[in-house]
Amino acid sequence: MNGNLVIIRLGIAFLSMLMFTMCNTGDNVHSYEAETAERASGVSENIDKEASGGTTVELMNKGQFVCFRNLPTADKIAIRYATENVGVFSLSVDSQPGLKVNIHSSGSFEGSFLYAVVDVNIPRNGSVTLSVEEGDVALCIDKILVGKGDFGLPPDIWNLPKLEVAKGPFVADWDSLSNYYSAPDWWREAKFGAWSHWDPQSMPEYGDWYARNMYIEGHWQYNYHVEHFGHPSEYGYKDICNDWVIDKWNPEELMKLYMDMGARYFMAMGGHHDNFDCYDSKYQPWNSVRVGPKMDIIGIWEKVARSHKMRFGIGFHSSPPRTWGQFMTVRYTADRDGDKAGVPYDAMQTILDGKGKWWEGMDPADLYGPEHDVMDPLLSPFANQFMWRVDDAITKYHPDMIYFDESAGDSYLDLGVNMGLGFLAPPLIANYYNKSMTWNNGKLDVVFNAKGVGGRYNSFPNNPALIPIVERAMVKSTEFYIESEIMAYPFQTERSLSDWHYKKGAPYAQADEVIWGLMENVSRNGSLLLNIPQHGRGDVDEEAVRICHDIGAWLKINGEAVYGSRPFEVWGDHQVLFTRNGGYVYATLLNWNDSAITLKALHSGGTTVGDVTEVVMLGSDIPFTFTQNADGLMVKPSGEVLPLAGIENASLSSRYRVLRISHTKGWMNDDDPGVTATGWKRYCNLNSGDYNNDLTVSERVGDVWSCSFEGKGFDIIAPKEQGAGSMEILIDGNSHSIVDLSTVGERLPQRVVCQVANLAPGKHTLSIINRKGKVAVDALCFR
Missing domain, CATH: 2.60.120.260 (Galactose-binding domain-like)
Known part of the structure; x- marks a missing residue:
């Protein structure tokens, strides 16, 4: 402190000690009023009846500070503040390097307060200085709490410490991860999963990305929102979350449907790009336990899946690029035209605006983010919060797999945002693998999905040598796009029967199309994760139920070509897809017309197939004759083959058939x-x-x-x-x-x-x- 700073003192030693004596709020937490602290010249007090001591200290200009001295040993500090701004202020302990504390607008410099909670190391008799430096925002300080352990406050999700990787054999390095990971047996055997891509965006029943596009003036979802719910300055996404009713959700019935469909694993939506968590989230107060359904959706899904011995996964879509970069940034705007031109959307509301309303006490910035641009989402305070939210969910629910609707790398642009998990990916993976081994008795038995590892949306263009390493370190995933060739390592493709979030009137993919996609994936060493869209209230359409039953009926007959299979030496073509299992070769015929067919890949003298000894069509007792020579395997039914029973889809029941081929070279x-x-x-x-x-x-x-x-x-x-x-x-x-x-x-x-x-x-x-x-x-x- 320099000579220009005036330290306020009391003339009486007893009163001086009294001013800095802690007000004990618990065994390990102590409170200090800001007006009792030392302060810089020009720092004034402000009368505020909502402040704990009736006044606050104003830090309005660069160089202004308050200093709290003679503090007890502590590892945490909470600062109660009021401000109209979003940004940072500065905190330092003794002579240690200072740090920046993230703050949001409380709506006013008086009468409304928020807490910033920061992990710091304060030595015995240490001092803490709060100041406004270059680039910091003005604020009023009410008081501080210092101590250890739980302060009885919710976590400050904008000032969380760096998440440390859990102890275990995996470290946050791609080479290390790839050297010690391999996809577990259950995943290699499963091949087919069901997905509940369901959250508050399903409530309007008007398609995917609703939570973003409802804030884009002129967009068809914006127009729908204004017509059916009101203007987003008055009825925003937070209100959709609150009005999300799920009275028709029957997870037990749906899980039975997924199993009847033939799914061997299940994925539930943990949180989409909208930034709402569908579980009892410690680090996101806007979650399904506190808002809307008032239910732990993930917790319920997890228990139901386990009761049916279904492998259980959680999908995390609220990645920094998607959420911080793309979904949040459109919300800090307003209409350009019309009656509401210039009126800010509800993302600009503060905790003060909620007084007397259903969301009183909740900060909209926790859902919408503070106002920011699209730059550097991985360096934002949201990125670290994202890491803690994932850790919280895996710790609570012990998922067998976790999925990220985000690229593993960080090298391509989408809507002007640099996409990908980037440097966050290795610690996310290592933390998950290590933690999973604690609940799996030391066995690594989990799957981590992320996108953009090679392929159409490659996120490693600047480091292609990493691609085969990352493919070994996790299970890569793609959306709708199926790999064009057999892959060395297992992968996953995700698709939906219709729009990702339910949309009224949207057409459904039929069962034969799904089976075609499933077999294309399996023939190339992949798996298929299929979303069955749910209404906002949780149920599914009868047409979707019928499609699921058809898929399941087909798999009950032909599943040996799918479950536990591996690719053949070639994947096939647009007439036939090959797999191997138990020493057999399986040929899935596409659009078969009940006539003879030649399978060129099964010619005599091949590297994998020996002499063919038998050909059987699954689900039929009609004998097949065959001839094998250098041109291939010629197969012909000896009579009329009847359609598969129990399948309504005529194309699937008659034209999608599987041949099981026995031969003399059934090696392992x-x-x-x-x-x-x-x-x-x-x-x-x-x-x-x-x-x-x-x-x-x-x-x-x-x-x-x-x-x-x-x-x-x-x-x-x-x-x-x-x-x-x-x-x-x-x-x-x-x-x-x-x-x-x-x-x-x-x-x-x-x-x-x-x-x-x-x-x-x-x-x-x-x-x-x-x-x-x-x-x-x-x-x-x-x-």
Whole structure:
């Protein structure tokens, strides 16, 4: 402090001590009135009957401050303030570097207050200075609370500390994540999930992105809103949230529908871009427990899903770019034309405007954000809040998967906003994986979905080398777009039967279209997550129910081509899609016309299929004749094939049929069910003569590939090539041999590199350990 600063003192030592004596509000929390603090010259008091001591201290100009001295040891401070501004002020402890505290408008410099709560380390007899520096906003200080533990205040969601990654084996680094993660067995087996893409935006029943577009003058959703609810300056999105009634929501009935549809996992909407949380959110007061339904929607979904032994997931759409950058920023405007021209939309309201209304005591800025531009959403205070909200949900509900409607990278623009999770992604993933292991008894058994990993909306254009690493570190996801080729690592595609949020009169995709998309995904190593749109009140249309029943009826007959399957060496074409399962090859026929068909990929002498021994059409007892030669497998029914029973969709029941093909080369592929190969890399579409056109490869000594099997022996199939390394073979934990995969001359695919016979009957475990250089596993042939 310089000589120009006047320190206010009392002449009597006793009164001086009294002024700085704490008013104890609890065992660990102590209160100090601002008018008792030291202050800079020119800092005045303001009479305010709503202030705890009847007055506040005004910090209006740069350089003004108040200083609280002789404080007890504390790790938290709460500042009660009033302001008409949005921005920051400065806080420093003793001589430590200062920090900026985020504040919102309380609506006035007097009569209305908010708390800023900040984690700080205050030593015994330490001092705290609150000041207005360059770029800070003016405010009035009522009092401070200092202490430890819970202050009895809600979390200040705009001043949260950095979220630390939970302790565990995963660290917030893409390389580390990819080296130790692999998609769990349940995910690889499931293939098909149901999604409840349902939140307050469903209430108007007028389509997706309603919470944004209702604030864009002239937009068709804005026009609808004005006509049916009123102008957004008077009836805004917060009012839709409050008026969201879900009296027709029957989660038990819907879960049975999803299961009848054939779904093996379920995703619920945790929060959309609108910034409303559909659960008992600690860090977002605008949530379904406090506003609108007054129900913990995610908590209810979770219990119902678990009761049906359905894998449960939560979708998080309220990412910083989407919410802070795109949905919030259009709300700080007003009409340009008409009777309401220049009248601010309701996002500009403050906590003071809520007095006497249904939302009294709630800050609209917590839902709409403070006024800001679209720049740097990942550096906003909202970004850290987002991290805590995700952590809160996973801690409460232990989801088997979490989904982000956001890219994993950070390198493309959408509506002028730089999209992606960017540097937030690795800590989000590491925190989730580590926490999940605590509730899964040390087992990593969860899935993290994010978008933009390669493909059409690639978010890594500036660092393409990261793409295969990120593909191993999580399960990438795409919206509607299906990967064009077989992918080395499993992925997910999301689609909806109709609009993402329910829209009256919108057409539905029919069951045959859904099955086509499902099989396209599965044939390329993917899964399909399907949204069944719900009315605002929670029920679904009868047409949607019928479509779900048709999908389920088809899967009950043909599910062996789907659940637990893996891609074949080629995915197929627009007439047939291939999968493998249990040693069989499955051919899903598209638009089959009850006649002969030639499957060129199943020609004799192929790298994966041996001699075909039987062809059966699932759901039919009509025998099929076949001929296999160098041109393919020619298949023909010996009589009329009747449509599948129990399916209303005529195209699906008669034209979408599945052939199960038995052959003599039913080996176990290198990534078939039961295989674990953490840290190994997958390669597909190799066209180099390897079984199923793919390999699992290790370039790190110590990597372990393993599987369990029953049999008396096996052959290990692997390529041999120049410069290859060696691997150790263990059977039931005992070393059997060291195999050298190097050779001289040309590469030799599908070599039998190890043979084991005369094992005792029963179950065994095979482990293959990289002992030197680069090694690969192609397939196993059991005896």
